[in-house]
Amino acid sequence: MSLRWLKPYLPRSLYARAVLILLLPVITLLLVVSLVFAQRLFDDVTQQMVKTVAREVRLVLDEPEGSPVSEMLEIERRRVPASEMPEADDYDWFDLSGSVVIRELRGYFEDLERVSLTDNQFVMLYFHRDGGVVELVFDRRRVSARRPYQVLLNLAFYGILMTVVSYVYMRKQLKPITRLAEAAEAFGRGRHVPYRASGALEVRAAGNAFLDMRARLERQIEQRTLMLSGVSHDLRTPLTRLRLSLAMLEDEEAAPMLRDVRDMERLLEGFLAFARGAHEGEPEPVDPIALVTQIVEDAQRAQNDVTLVEARGVGTVALRAENIRRAVENLINNAVRYGSRAEVSVVMTEKSLRIRVEDDGPGIPPDSRDDAIKPFTRLEPARNQNRGMGVGLGLSIVLDVARAHGGTLRLGESARLGGLCADIVIAR
Template sequence: MAQPERWFKRILPQGLLGRSLLIIVTPLIVVQLVSTYIFYASHWDTVARRLSAGLAGDIGAVIESVRAFPAPEDRLRVFGIAANKMDLDMRFQTGGILPNTPPEPPRGLMEQALHDALNDRVQRPFMVDARSFEREVAVRVQLSDGLLEVFVPRKRLFSSTTYIFVLWMVGTSMLLLGIATVFMRNQVRSVRKLAVAADAFGKGRDIPHFKPEGATEVRQAAQAFNLMQDRIKRQMQQRTEMLAGVSHDLRTPLTRMKLQLAMLGEVDGRAELEEDVAEMEQMVEGYLAFVRGEGGEATTPTDLAALVDEVVSRYRREGRELDLHVEDSLVMPLKPQAMARVISNLIGNAHRYGGHVWVRVGKRAEAAEIIVDDDGPGIPVESREQVFKPFFRLERSRNLATGGVGLGLTIARDIVRGHGGDVLLEDSPLGGLRARVRLPL
């Protein structure tokens, strides 16, 4: 049961426009099929039989008239009346006989109805030829003294309402389908715009002046999106302003403590106090950097490969060993300072625990990837998600030189997810840890 269901889902349209049109088209097709069946089964059958019965009655009336008035001049007079009043072209072959061949079975509703009517009203041997002539049907009737040939225009046996019905039915359906397609495309366009705006906002891009349009429900969703966007921006601004004040309040006592330590002179415990103050200052900077996140930096088109090369060059100037491989030049909307911070954090972590670092930039399956490999000890699989938590450190000591404050990977993932991507940790083929940054194009 599951297999047919999956097959059925695969053949169904995936987009909203296709599914909406399917909802409209399916009833139209069903109505047309039912109407066509009823038309052919009742109306056309009835009309065809009545037309055939009328023609067979006319032929039977002519035959009876000829029998009543057998003189040649009377027969010609009857044939003339049939031609003028019944639209029948009649010819008589004296001594003629029907071909001694088995009659062909009737084809189609018209021939069948004519055969039935001739059997009922003429009651003489006959043969119907509906294929030799394009505009006429030949009916040959065997009489006692010869062969009567009747040439009947097809219009006497065929109703044009068939074509009119089909044309009107198909034409109106196509017209309604065209109108529905235009209308649904306009409705779906507003939904698509809202989806694109939400996707762009999820990638950290500004969506100014997004105008609600479309149906009432779509407008409500667009207005809710605008309100959500404004609330998020307002919260980020309030957080930044709050942190600016916190930063000033925390740095002032730390500066005063550093000044007092400098004025103490050489006393016991001074070195330990200076280390504590330095540690507190570094921790405060780390905490503020974590909460501040990406800040208010604007998104601009940035060459990702050039940005990575710039960060790598800075590390190389410090004497670090790095191998850089760039596959493509990728220009995409980024917050360059925030993304440079991500790359710097990942390379810094790789250098802290490994001896050599390899960096690669390229395009993979509609996404840009930055891969940072090292040859260090790596991170256990069970701890790879925990290291993204704020203040989590695998190195349990308080030595900031070896373990940091536990915010580097947290900040990196926060920034990358703000761009719509993610940071993943994997086993490196070089023996250490691989950090993979994926950014949607």
């Protein structure tokens, strides 16, 4: 039988699920023990006590009125008017054994008219004898266990006590898992937080594996950065000399070659930007609206048809400002390269930050959007490559920046302009 219908009602956090796993057996055990105890105490024990008292009541009824037997058995006997007899058997709703007492007494006496337990300290029996009503009164403790609720209170108290102790112990066991999750999440966002493996053997093994993985990735990033720094220095120098040499020539044939050198420098910058990644520096509180507004103004000064159409939300977000700037500039450059204009919007909510860039270009077909964000991919059928020169790293860099901030890049169709709609979505 499938239990998928139960999934929406289950807690999502590990602490809540652990508490649920802990409480269900304890509550179930308490209920079972309480029911068994109630059956034994309020049924079997009460039956035995009523049986003993019934014999004494029968003796009192068989003796004439005023007999010393009544005093010896501590059962008060007296005649009362019929009006004092209750209309029906009664007992308090919270009297757990009241129904058992009445049922058993009626089983022993066929002529028993009424039983009253409302006083909760005495049992009052009413019989029709010798043309009148006879009332017998005796102590309630003779037919019911004394303070039966104490056992239930003890069960509840120790059940709660053991639940609290177990919760504290389980919380201590789950804390290393939470710390590991926080360290992994921070590393995924490009932040390095101190972490030391602790906890149970399995959790400690997972923590040590995470530390080894993090150290290996950090070494690879460091080695890649050092290598690219050397490559950047080695390539920039000859390109700069070649550009200067061509700039000094007045020959018309030198102009195309000079443009080729500038294109090579721009391509080199793209390679280095992609290889450096988006994990440089630590995130700092940044006002996204102010940052995007400045980026749009810079693009407008560069004679690009870019407009900020929406800026909504207040507050700051932990961002690497330079990386976000690089990503948004890449989207704007792509938009004005493959279209005639671009519109930018930034919206902040309590849970997320969304930066959107739309253009009126040819867009990207839905079946090609996954390939578009892959490095070194150029979609000639979808985008007019004659309008610009590139190697297919623009969207890859944007995706890398978004993921480094714990977000993602979404590509779609612009409902406003009809071209590409690119969203950078980052959780706050």
